[in-house]
Amino acid sequence: MRAAAVEAAPAWTIRAGSEVVDLDADGTVLGRAAWNPADVAGAVSSRPDTRWVWADTAAVYPEFLAAGTRVDRAWDLRLSRRILRLSPLVDAAARLAAPDVWDRAAEPMPVSDALFALTDGPVLGVDDLVAELSRQRALTDGAADAARLRLLLHAESAGALIAAEMHAAGLPWDRAAHERILVEVLGARAASGAPPEKMQQLAAVVRAALGDPAASLDSPPKLLRSLHRVGVMVASTSRWELAEQQHPVVEPLLEYKKMARLLSANGWGWLDEWVRDGRFRPVYIPAGVVTGRWASNGGGALQIPRQLRPAMRADPGWVIVDADVAQLEPRVLAGMSRDARMATAARGLDLYEGIVATGAVATREEAKYAVLGAMYGATSGDSGRLVPRLRRAFPAAMALVDDAARIGEEAGAVSTWLGRGSPPPEDAWLALQSLSTEEGTDAAVSERARRSARDRGRFTRNYIVQGTAAEWALCWLAEIRHRLSQLPAVVDAPTADRSGPAFARRAHLVFFLHDEVIVHAPAAQAEQVAAIVVEAATAAGRRMFGTFPIDFPLDVAVSPAGGAVTADG
DNA sequence: GCAAACCGCGCG
DNA sequence: AAAGCGCGCGGTTTGC
Secondary structure, eight states: OOOOGGGSOOSEEEEETTEEEEEOTTSOEEEEEEOOGGGHHHHHHTOTTOEEEESOHHHHHHHHHHTTOOOSOEEEHHHHHHHHHHOTTSOGGGSOOSOOHHHHTOSOOOOOSSOHHHHSSOOOOHHHHHHHHHHHHHHHHTSTTHHHHHHHHHHHHHHHHHHHHHHHHOEEBOHHHHHHHHHHHHOSOOSTTSOOHHHHHHHHHHHHHTTOTTOOSSOHHHHHHHHHHTTOOOSSOOHHHHTTOOSTTHHHHHHHHHHHHHHHHHSHHHHHHHEETTEEOOEEETTOSTTSOOEEESTTGGGOOGGGGGGBBOOTTEEEEEEEETTHHHHHHHHHHTOHHHHHHTSSSOHHHHHHHHTSSSSHHHHHHHHHHHHHTOOSHHHHHHHHHHHHHOHHHHHHHHHHHHHHHTTOOOBOTTOOBOOOOOHHHHHHHHHHHSTTOOHHHHHHHHHHHHHHHHHHHHHHHHHHHHHHHHHHHHHHHHHHHTSOOOTTOTTTTTTOSGGGGSOEEEEEOSSEEEEEEEGGGHHHHHHHHHHHHHHHHHHHHTTSOOOOOEEEEEESBSSOOOSOO
């Protein structure tokens, strides 16, 4: 018999509404308590080894951060539920069939300062969470590969913690540096409403080339008509098509479009709206993309142009540690297919050069287009023509993506390496497919059905690779977070107040973009942090692929500002 | 008059 | 030497 329940340390702690419930490792309730908002730090520190459980990290965890504390481990019931519903590792009969109160509340909820998610939609009581955790643990423990599924759910939940923490910490952003770039590229800011100086001048040049001083440059249909009038017979105004034309309007117009994009997407208005106190605080949405990738909401965090990277600037005495994985997706493909030849080609920093060395293709560029074509399902163009060569060189890897495409075309489901299942086809898709098999079907309908099937095949082909890459990245992030938390805090950091949460007094994650992380670190810890990021990549590879010899090399740059040039061009 | 749909382009 | 995947956003046009 174990000791009295009240004295046992909880393994799980559920937080909902105004209550906290502690559970032991078996899920037996150890005790219930009222939640005390005045002592969040005490609630955390008195349960050093627990895993915190809640319905929605984005709704609950900001209160912890605002109170100056963090948690080591979490279980996000909403994110886990979405995975368990579709995972092929879970017995199909045990998966949920009908939507219920959880699903109505299960729209991706952004991480934000407001706690509106708590009052939006159906309210879940703490007993609902106790029951849901029990159900999810049973599904996970009984899964075809429990360890693998558990890794995915833990990584997913760790990602949710990190998303909230990165929002709270903010990305160090130098308004003056950003404005210098704007002025250099666009010219001085003009009176309100008017475009900046250089843009006005360039617009005049474009209009002169169009022979129309009143030509509209910002409306694609009008611009298209203007182009046709001067003999530029393009079908659209997109850049790649214009670039093929020989006409004096092309060069200034492309330049103008670049400027207009910078102004509207990341101009002074963006700075005013998104940068406060030297921090850009985007809203991250973990698993906001169907493959498991993160999405973002507001501020275009995942689309910051490289042009503006130098505006990312560390605080005085701190540095930016910027790391990205070289060719993450093909490496992940080699790992999941156990393709030893591809893994050999991936040894070293440049997988594309490794492929050239096998003799499959002649140049690095060819290798790149062949690999992209293989993962995206290219059928034509230079990329499509190169794919068969890859199929001969790496049959195991190619069989995996080719099978995924075939399954998708046949309305089937595919899965990532850790068990995130792809969504089923939509009803309209199924209806079109069955319509095309009926007798006497119109040829046009059959063609639409075939195209729609191939579209889905390209989706499932890419799903397994993109989704597994997202899983690798979650493991990497979680490892980095854990290792950074072991570093000593810099108590007298000059920016401790400005950075807000207490965890920001030590090196902390401030940005994540699919295969790249940025850590804001005290300069004295720069080398330690760089080593942590590299070790975490190795650890993530082991967690995902065990002893299979696939490398995940990084480009790492340490500097006061973003956009630093790394050794690998 | 408002919202959905479309375009074009930024990111991986 | 592409036109194959996944996104968000601002601006304009289109549809009700």
